[in-house]
Amino acid sequence: MKKNNIVLVGGGSTWTPGILKAMTTHLDAFALNRVVLYDIDEKRQEVIGEFAKILFKEEAPEVELVYTTDKEVAYKDVDFVFCQMRTGGFDMREKDEKIPLSLGVIGQETCGPGGFAYGLRSIKDMIEMVKDVRRLSPDAWILNYTNPAAIVSLALDKIFPKENKILNICDQPVNLLRSYSKLIDHDVNKLEPVYFGLNHFGWFTQIYDETGKDRAPELKEIILKGGFRPVDAEQRDQSWLDTYAMVEDMLTDFPDYLPNTYLQYYLYPEYKLSTSDPKRTRTDEVRAGREKNVFAECRRIVENGTARDSKVVHNDAHGDMMVEVAASIANNLRKTFIVMVRNDGIVSNLPDDSMVEVNASLGSNGPAPYAVGKIDTFYKGLIENQYAFEKLTVEAYMEESYGKALQALTLNRTIGDAKKARKVLDALIEANAEYWPELK
Ligand SMILES: NC(=O)c1ccc[n+]([C@@H]2O[C@H](COP(=O)([O-])OP(=O)(O)OC[C@H]3O[C@@H](n4cnc5c(N)ncnc54)[C@H](O)[C@@H]3O)[C@@H](O)[C@H]2O)c1
Ligand SMILES: O=P(O)(O)OC[C@H]1O[C@H](O[C@H]2[C@H](O)[C@@H](O)[C@@H](O)O[C@@H]2CO)[C@H](O)[C@@H](O)[C@@H]1O
Numbered sequence: 001m002k003k004n005n006i007v008l009v010g011g012g013s014t015w016t017p018g019i020l021k022a023m024t025t026h027l028d029a030f031a032l033n034r035v036v037l038y039d040i041d042e043k044r045q046e047v048i049g050e051f052a053k054i055l056f057k058e059e060a061p062e063v064e065l066v067y068t069t070d071k072e073v074a075y076k077d078v079d080f081v082f083c084q085m086r087t088g089g090f091d092m093r094e095k096d097e098k099i100p101l102s103l104g105v106i107g108q109e110t111c112g113p114g115g116f117a118y119g120l121r122s123i124k125d126m127i128e129m130v131k132d133v134r135r136l137s138p139d140a141w142i143l144n145y146t147n148p149a150a151i152v153s154l155a156l157d158k159i160f161p162k163e164n165k166i167l168n169i170c171d172q173p174v175n176l177l178r179s180y181s182k183l184i185d186h187d188v189n190k191l192e193p194v195y196f197g198l199n200h201f202g203w204f205t206q207i208y209d210e211t212g213k214d215r216a217p218e219l220k221e222i223i224l225k226g227g228f229r230p231v232d233a234e235q236r237d238q239s240w241l242d243t244y245a246m247v248e249d250m251l252t253d254f255p256d257y258l259p260n261t262y263l264q265y266y267l268y269p270e271y272k273l274s275t276s277d278p279k280r281t282r283t284d285e286v287r288a289g290r291e292k293n294v295f296a297e298c299r300r301i302v303e304n305g306t307a308r309d310s311k312v313v314h315n316d317a318h319g320d321m322m323v324e325v326a327a328s329i330a331n332n333l334r335k336t337f338i339v340m341v342r343n344d345g346i347v348s349n350l351p352d353d354s355m356v357e358v359n360a361s362l363g364s365n366g367p368a369p370y371a372v373g374k375i376d377t378f379y380k381g382l383i384e385n386q387y388a389f390e391k392l393t394v395e396a397y398m399e400e401s402y403g404k405a406l407q408a409l410t411l412n413r414t415i416g417d418a419k420k421a422r423k424v425l426d427a428l429i430e431a432n433a434e435y436w437p438e439l440k
């Protein structure tokens with residue numbers, strides 16, 4: 001089996017320890033030669049990088065581990081790029097959440113005006129990353145997790161239309177599947193989901209088990225009777241528990257399919273707004289929780305010189321999935337994953353150039369998506385509205401157009417009012433002056 005050279009972009013991310021741990025536990029499936037951690041923030045990178053050296057010395061001593069802030073080192077001769085950057089960091093995520101909330105609309109990392117603002121920041125850095133990678137590693141696979149993945153994937157598809165080695169993926173479907181598997185006490189690896197939609201905007205239509213039986217009806221009944229909690233509820237902050245609980249409401253109103261949790265912001269914007277605190281948002285929870293714990297634990301491990309007793313770097317859906325996706329491509333396994341691809345007729349009554357999130361078999365020639373066919377009016381209407389928002393957002397960036405930005409935000413279901421959209425847009429322009437193109 002070929003041994004791969006990997007670069008993890010956003011090497012100082014809170015998710016990096018878990019991904020590295022997953023790499024060390026999947027070496028039989030995904031062989032490694034060299035792992036480079038790359039970040040633009042030297043301090044963050046050093047803490048996680050020193051931890052990584054200990055982890056790899058203990059769990060995978062044959063693999064070379066390097067960390068750097070030099071992109072010439074990072075992108076040279078790699079087979080796979082795992083990309084998970086956050087342009088503007090948590091300081092800007094906080095503004096994405098708090099500015100809209102202070103103006104009376106939803107403030108969220110990837111949905112509504114927060115996702116719009118984050119999107120305009122991410123696109124620039126993502127274009128630069130793709131160009132750098134292609135200069136230094138023309139054949140590398142770029143596996144992107146950077147959010148807002150819906151907008152990033154659409155922008156990259158428009159800007160690099162001939163690229164066939166960029167794949168955008170989200171871990172939310174796999175994480176939901178793990179939670180369903182717990183509800184019916186079934187091995188998650190034996191469940192086969194069928195899914196359609198846009199990223200953070202989709203539905204599971206069936207959940208087949210190994211006998212071919214669709215378990216979705218049973219799952220819906222269980223959730224409608226007893227609610228829904230994530231598989232790792234003990235490790236979740238309150239906002240994620242509230243989010244999962246909303247699945248019961250969505251199923252009560254729209255019982256056809258099992259919804260992605262992110263649909264709560266589009267279906268119940270007024271309720272979500274009324275239960276949000278503009279002074280304390282998800283960013284505050286992450287800073288006080290995951291970020292603080294991950295960095296403290298990495299420092300502790302470095303001080304002790306061993307990672308063997310560590311809990312923070314445990315595997316979850318995120319790390320496992322990233323490595324399994326890479327393994328399926330590297331070794332032409334053609335396993336099925338839910339990924340983002342250009343529609344091109346997969347959902348036959350949606351625009352060809354939308355980036356849909358659907359099942360695909362994943363091998364060395366990339367994703368081979370499965371056809372979905374026609375979707376019903378309610379779902380088509382919701383998706384077309386959201387897709388128009390995403391497309392206008394990307395066009396606003398590419399054409400540096402204030403008018404398109406205003407159209408995008410006016411269309412978004414979390415706003416739906418042009419005067420509100422203009423207020424939020426103007427406030428976000430001011431906050432993002434350092435990151436966005438000038439919108440004229
Ligand atoms: N697709 C998914 O389902 C999924 C799941 C989890 C996280 N994410 C995304 O992964 C990313 C990281 O999330 P996080 O919460 O760990 O954030 P984080 O801020 O902890 O980590 C991101 C890191 O990226 C670095 N960075 C910023 N710009 C960079 C650039 N141009 N080049 C290299 N590094 C850069 C930052 O310095 C930071 O250390 C975010 O985009 C997040 O939305 C996606
Ligand atoms: O608010 P955050 O930073 O905790 O999370 C935002 C991300 O949420 C989703 O990711 C889930 C993931 O699916 C699951 O495996 C688990 O690790 O929790 C994460 C949330 O904490 C979402 O899919 C990502 O796109 C978001 O970035």
Ligand SMILES: [Mn+2]
Binds near residue numbers: 149169170171172200
């Ligand atoms: Mn996601």
